[in-house]
Structures are given as structure tokens and as C-alpha cells.
Amino acid sequence: MRSIRRELLVWLLLGIALAVAAAAVGTYWRARDEANALFDYQLKEMAASLTDAPFAAVPAGAGTIGAGSDAMVVQIWDRNGVQLFLSQPRRVLPQNAQLGFTTLSTDSGPWRVFSALAAEQVVQIAQPMSARRELAASMALRTIMPLLAVLPFLAILIWFTIARGLKPLDRVAAAVARRSPTLLEPLPESDLPREVQPLVGALNDLLSRLRHTLDAQRSFVADAAHELRTPLTAVHLQAQLAERATTDAERAAALGELKGGLERATRLVEQLLTLAREEPGVSEVPPASVDLAALAREVIADLAPLAGAKGIDLGLSSTAASMVMGDADALRTLISNLVDNAIRYTRAGGRVDVALADDAGSVVLTVRDSGPGIAVEDRERVFDRFYRGSGAGGIRGSGLGLAIVKRIAERHRADIELGTGIDGRGLGVTVRFTQPISGSPAPAAP
Amino acid sequence: MRVLLAEDDAMIGASVRRGLSQDGFTVDWVEDGRAAELALAERVHDAVLLDLGLPRKSGLEVLSAMRRGGDTRPVLIMTARDAIADRVAGLDAGADDYVVKPFDLTELAARLRALSRRRAGRADPILAFGVIELDPASHETRVRGQPVSLSAREFALLQALLARPGAVLSRAQLEAKLYGWSDSVESNAVEVHIHALRKKLGADLIRNVRGVGWMVAKPDAPQATS
Numbered sequence: 001m002r003s004i005r006r007e008l009l010v011w012l013l014l015g016i017a018l019a020v021a022a023a024a025v026g027t028y029w030r031a032r033d034e035a036n037a038l039f040d041y042q043l044k045e046m047a048a049s050l051t052d053a054p055f056a057a058v059p060a061g062a063g064t065i066g067a068g069s070d071a072m073v074v075q076i077w078d079r080n081g082v083q084l085f086l087s088q089p090r091r092v093l094p095q096n097a098q099l100g101f102t103t104l105s106t107d108s109g110p111w112r113v114f115s116a117l118a119a120e121q122v123v124q125i126a127q128p129m130s131a132r133r134e135l136a137a138s139m140a141l142r143t144i145m146p147l148l149a150v151l152p153f154l155a156i157l158i159w160f161t162i163a164r165g166l167k168p169l170d171r172v173a174a175a176v177a178r179r180s181p182t183l184l185e186p187l188p189e190s191d192l193p194r195e196v197q198p199l200v201g202a203l204n205d206l207l208s209r210l211r212h213t214l215d216a217q218r219s220f221v222a223d224a225a226h227e228l229r230t231p232l233t234a235v236h237l238q239a240q241l242a243e244r245a246t247t248d249a250e251r252a253a254a255l256g257e258l259k260g261g262l263e264r265a266t267r268l269v270e271q272l273l274t275l276a277r278e279e280p281g282v283s284e285v286p287p288a289s290v291d292l293a294a295l296a297r298e299v300i301a302d303l304a305p306l307a308g309a310k311g312i313d314l315g316l317s318s319t320a321a322s323m324v325m326g327d328a329d330a331l332r333t334l335i336s337n338l339v340d341n342a343i344r345y346t347r348a349g350g351r352v353d354v355a356l357a358d359d360a361g362s363v364v365l366t367v368r369d370s371g372p373g374i375a376v377e378d379r380e381r382v383f384d385r386f387y388r389g390s391g392a393g394g395i396r397g398s399g400l401g402l403a404i405v406k407r408i409a410e411r412h413r414a415d416i417e418l419g420t421g422i423d424g425r426g427l428g429v430t431v432r433f434t435q436p437i438s439g440s441p442a443p444a445a446p
Numbered sequence: 447m448r449v450l451l452a453e454d455d456a457m458i459g460a461s462v463r464r465g466l467s468q469d470g471f472t473v474d475w476v477e478d479g480r481a482a483e484l485a486l487a488e489r490v491h492d493a494v495l496l497d498l499g500l501p502r503k504s505g506l507e508v509l510s511a512m513r514r515g516g517d518t519r520p521v522l523i524m525t526a527r528d529a530i531a532d533r534v535a536g537l538d539a540g541a542d543d544y545v546v547k548p549f550d551l552t553e554l555a556a557r558l559r560a561l562s563r564r565r566a567g568r569a570d571p572i573l574a575f576g577v578i579e580l581d582p583a584s585h586e587t588r589v590r591g592q593p594v595s596l597s598a599r600e601f602a603l604l605q606a607l608l609a610r611p612g613a614v615l616s617r618a619q620l621e622a623k624l625y626g627w628s629d630s631v632e633s634n635a636v637e638v639h640i641h642a643l644r645k646k647l648g649a650d651l652i653r654n655v656r657g658v659g660w661m662v663a664k665p666d667a668p669q670a671t672s
Binding site (some may be wrong): 226229230231232233234235236237238240241244257260261264 | 455457458460461462464465468526547548549550551552
């Protein structure tokens with residue numbers, strides 16, 4: 001598993017080590033330059049001292065200048081090139097001398113050579129470059145040694161600083177862990193570093209949406225339970241009456257009513273299920289091309305007996321446009337609920353009209369009736385589940401029909417509007433499918 | 447005992463009315479709060495069965511208005527909300543008792559009888575006066591310990607008379623106890639039932655006060671001619 005702490009530590013230490021190395025290299029280069037200047041000066045001084053002295057005095061001093069491999073080598077020639085002195089015979093150095101400073105490359109590494117001409121002789125002093133390199137290296141080492149020494153302490157400091165810096169994350173994690181579906185308060189946002197704030201903000205946003213969804217679910221369940229209680233109470237009472245019945249006729253009547261009560265309870269449960277299925281994210285049916293006119297014909301055929309029983313003139317008046325993308329079952333429910341409502345609330349002998357029109361490329365479904373209509377002040381609320389308009393006039397629906405219609409319309413991105421029905425009376429419901437129409441090509445707008 | 451039922455659900459209302467009628471109650475049924483207030487203004491009901499979720503005017507509003515107006519008749523609320531707060535609100539608004547939907551018809555009838563007893567200041571569930579004993583729960587009537595079989599109307603009539611022993615009840619008062627709005631009342635219906643009652647119980651137990659009405663009497667009380 002990746003660890004921010006480990007990664008930060010590794011990269012920081014790596015960076016520090018690189019910096020130390022760079023410092024060492026820099027120090028080495030500078031120290032070497034300084035050592036060069038210093039030793040060159042020393043060579044020159046020594047050459048000068050040798051040329052000033054008479055030859056006979058030289059060997060004793062020159063021989064002691066240095067011993068071992070780092071020691072300087074002194075050669076002295078006379079004007080004719082005859083070697084008069086060589087301090088270390090084992091050393092192989094050029095026999096001819098070039099006046100001034102030169103750097104020679106020999107089998108034992110580079111040498112720095114200074115030659116000077118004085119009176120009767122040429123004095124040459126040579127020194128291996130390795131001496132200067134060693135001096136520079138030791139200086140560089142001395143510079144970085146303290147840095148290397150504090151490196152472990154630095155590592156420990158970094159380790160704990162990172163831990164401290166990451167503390168807010170632990171706090172957030174603990175706060176999130178304390179949340180449960182029943183306790184979805186926002187996480188505390190005070191005292192948080194800027195880096196953690198977006199995370200907590202996003203989490204709080206999610207928590208609040210979750211809370212709303214859960215609240216909606218809870219209130220739906222509570223409403224549903226409450227609404228189920230009414231038909232169940234009726235069934236309960238009807239069953240008691242059937243139990244009490246003493247004659248066959250009484251029992252038959254009571255059982256008939258019980259059946260009616262059960263049908264009503266069943267219808268409510270079915271509508272609750274339909275509504276639950278239309279919850280966002282529940283239905284995964286891929287949208288398909290749906291012919292609303294065909295659906296409307298099916299629905300009208302299904303409901304014709306109900307309309308006929310009430311003497312209501314039910315029909316499909318026009319089908320100018322009808323193809324939309326969507327879920328055929330849901331759209332059938334939408335039309336069915338609207339037509340069923342219209343029949344339910346229209347008095348005997350009234351009229352219910354279903355029409356499909358094309359309005360600027362949108363398919364528009366209208367269901368109009370000649371019933372009592374819905375008062376303007378009620379029009380917003382009738383889409384709330386379990387709301388029954390005050391003008392319902394004793395007709396008892398489940399209070400879910402229009403809530404279902406609205407949910408389905410929302411899922412199909414269709415606008416829904418309530419207005420007046422036939423001849424300025426009654427209710428007219430307009431569902432406008434603004435989505436692009438597929439299937440039958442729409443006639444081009446003029 | 448005549449009860450006003452205020453319930454907006456058609457199925458529940460019909461069932462409660464039928465069930466209570468079978469238990470000997472006379473039930474008038476209204477479906478919204480305004481109608482309930484109109485019915486209460488008639489002052490013919492002995493008790494009120496009130497649903498809290500009434501349209502037009504909520505049950506709680508009807509109840510508060512009743513109590514503010516000095517109406518002390520017993521009120522039993524029927525609620526689908528079983529949250530304690532709802533029941534407390536109902537009781538605090540002046541209700542005498544409550545049932546939570548779904549409820550039992552026999553329990554509802556028993557609670558109504560209990561309310562009626564409490565209102566009359568009685569603890570004994572048996573209505574007794576002189577040699578007559580009447581059990582509103584089991585619908586049994588005894589005279590001198592002997593069971594007497596009465597029709598539902600006769601029973602209701604005797605119950606109305608026994609509810610205020612010694613008081614003279616007019617024909618109109620008795621009619622109001624016996625018949626709901628939906629019952630068609632023949633002009634001499636009360637006399638017919640009184641006649642049958644006196645035949646079954648003995649003429650001396652129900653006295654006619656000429657021109658005023660009827661009252662129950664103890665058998666040793668001085669007799670009046672009918």
C-alpha cells in the first residue's frame with residue numbers, strides 16, 4: 001500500500017542527499033582551486049630560495065623538502081644542461097625544463113612542475129597533483145561531514161512532522177467512521193488545513209445529499225404506512241362485519257364489501273410499487289423508441305368499459321406526433337393514470353379527450369375532461385403524493401396517481417402542466433416531451 | 447344511544463355505521479368537518495366519533511370549537527396516526543378517549559358505552575331501575591330477574607328511558623334517540639314500541655304522563671292510567 005509518509009520521507013531524504021553531494025562537489029572544486037594557487041605559490045617560493053643560494057648548499061635542504069610519493073622533486077641543471085642535482089633519483093621526470101609552470105602527465109599521475117632560470121643554473125621543482133586533490137577532498141569531506149551527521153536526525157524530524165501534518169486526515173477518518181445512516185451530520189470543517197478542506201467539503205456535500213435521500217425515503221415509508229392504514233382499517237372492519245353476519249344475505253353483502261376493500265388496498269399497494277419503481281436510479285430500462293399513439297389506444301381500449309359504465313364519451317382525437325424515446329411501460333402508466341383520473345372525476349355523461357400534437361418538434365400529450373377541474377391554488381400540490389384536492393367531491397383515489405405521472409414525466413424530461421379542460425371547464429393535463437424525437441422524422445418547421 | 451360519526455373514508459364510515467347499528471347504536475354519519483359542526487348544532491347526539499383527518503375542517507378544529515362552545519358531550523377520536531403526539535393533541539383538545547386505526551368494532555362500542563356511563567356518572571355497566579335491569583353490552587333485559595326478549599328498537603327505547611330514570615321524555619325526544627337521519631319514522635312509531643314494551647315488561651313499569659311523554663316507574667309507585 002502506498003504511504004504518503006513513506007514517500008515524502010524517501011523523496012525528502014533523497015533531495016537532501018543530493019544537495020549534500022552537490023555541496024561536496026562544489027567544495028571540492030573550490031578547495032582544489034585554492035590548493036592549486038597555494039601550492040603553485042609554494043613552488044615558486046621554493047624555486048626562488050634555491051636559485052638564490054649557492055649550489056653547494058642546496059642538496060641538504062632540497063632533500064628534506066618532502067619524503068614519500070607526495071614529496072617534491074628538485075632538479076638542477078647548469079647552463080649546458082648537465083644535471084647537477086636530483087633529489088629523488090627514482091622519479092622519472094623530463095630532463096629538459098620549460099620555464100614557468102607546466103602540468104605533466106607521467107606514469108605516476110599528473111605532476112605540477114615549475115622551472116626557473118637563475119644565473120648559472122636551471123632549477124626545477126615538481127610536485128604530484130595528487131597532493132592537491134587529497135587536500136581538496138579532505139576539505140570537501142570536512143564540509144559535508146556535519147551534514148551527514150545530522151541526516152538521521154533530519155529523517156526522524158521529517159517522519160514526525162509528516163505524521164503531525166497528516167493528523168487532520170486521521171481526524172476526518174474518525175469523524176467519517178462515526179457517521180451512520182441515522183447520523184449523517186456534516187463533518188466539522190473548522191481547524192482543517194487547506195489541503196484537507198476540499199475533501200471534507202466534498203464529503204459533507206455527499207452526506208447532505210445522502211441525508212436528503214434518506215429523509216425522502218423515510219417520509220415516503222411513513223406516508224405509505226399511514227396511507228395503507230386507511231384501506232386496511234376498512235378491510236378490518238368489513239371482515240368483522242362479515243364475521244358477525246347471521247344470515248347468508250348479510251354475509252354475502254359483507255363479503256362483497258370486504259372484496260371491495262381488498263381491491264382498494266391492493267390498488268394502493270400496486271401504486272406504491274409503481275411509485276417506488278419510478279424512484280430515480282431504480283429503473284434501468286434503456287430508452288427505446290415508443291409510439292405514444294399506440295399506447296394511448298391501448299389505454300383507451302382498457303378503460304373504455306369504465307368510461308362506458310359512467311356514460312362518458314372517451315376518445316383519442318388526434319395523433320399528429322407520437323414518437324418519443326422512453327420506457328414504454330412507464331409511459332403507458334402515465335397515460336393510464338391521467339385517463340383513469342379523468343374518468344373518475346368526470347360526472348356521468350361527460351367527456352374525456354386524449355390528443356397527441358406536434359408543437360415545434362415536441363410531442364405534446366393532452367388529456368382533457370369535462371369534470372370539476374382542479375382549483376388553481378391546488379394545482380401545485382396535487383402532484384404531492386397522498387394529496388387529495390379539496391374539490392375531489394367524495395371520490396377517493398389513492399392520492400398517488402398524479403405523483404406517479406409526475407415522476408414518470410420527470411424521468412422522461414417532460415414538462416407537465418395543468419390547465420382547463422374541455423370548453424373551458426374541467427381539467428386539462430398537458431405533457432410536453434421536449435426531448436429530441438427519434439423514429440418518424442418530424443416535419444421540418446417552416 | 448345516538449352517535450354522530452364523522453369519518454371521511456366511505457368504506458370505514460359505512461362499516462362503522464353498520465357495526466354500531468348492530469350493537470344498538472343509532473348512528474348519523476357525516477363526511478367532513480363542516481357537516482359535523484352542523485350536526486352537532488342539532489344537539490341530538492349523545493356522543494361523537496371523530497376522525498382527525500377530516501376535509502374542510504379537521505377533527506381537531508371541530509373538537510376545539512365544540513369545547514370552546516361549552517359542548518360537553520363525550521368525544522371519541524379515531525386516528526390513523528399512532529404517534530403519541532397526535533393522541534396527546536387530541537386528548538388535550540378535549541377528547542375523552544381515542545382508538546387507533548385499525549380498531550375493533552366491539553371495542554369501539556364498549557368504549558362508547560363506557561363514555562356514556564361516565565357521562566351519566568355511573569360506574570355500574572348495568573342500567574337498573576326498580577325491578578328492571580338492562581345490560582347495554584349484552585343487550586339483555588331482566589325484569590325481576592327474569593330475562594325478557596326485546597327488539598332492537600324496544601331495547602333502545604328502554605335504554606333511553608332508563609338513562610334518565612324519573613324524567614319524562616317526550617315523543618320527539620325519544621324519536622331523536624331512536625332514529626337517525628336516514629331512518630324513516632312513522633308518525634306513531636314511538637307509541638307502537640312503547641305499547642310493545644309495556645306488554646313485555648308489564649304496564650306498570652312505563653308510565654305515561656298525558657300530553658307530556660313517558661317515564662320509567664318503580665312498580666310500587668302510584669299508578670296512572672294510560
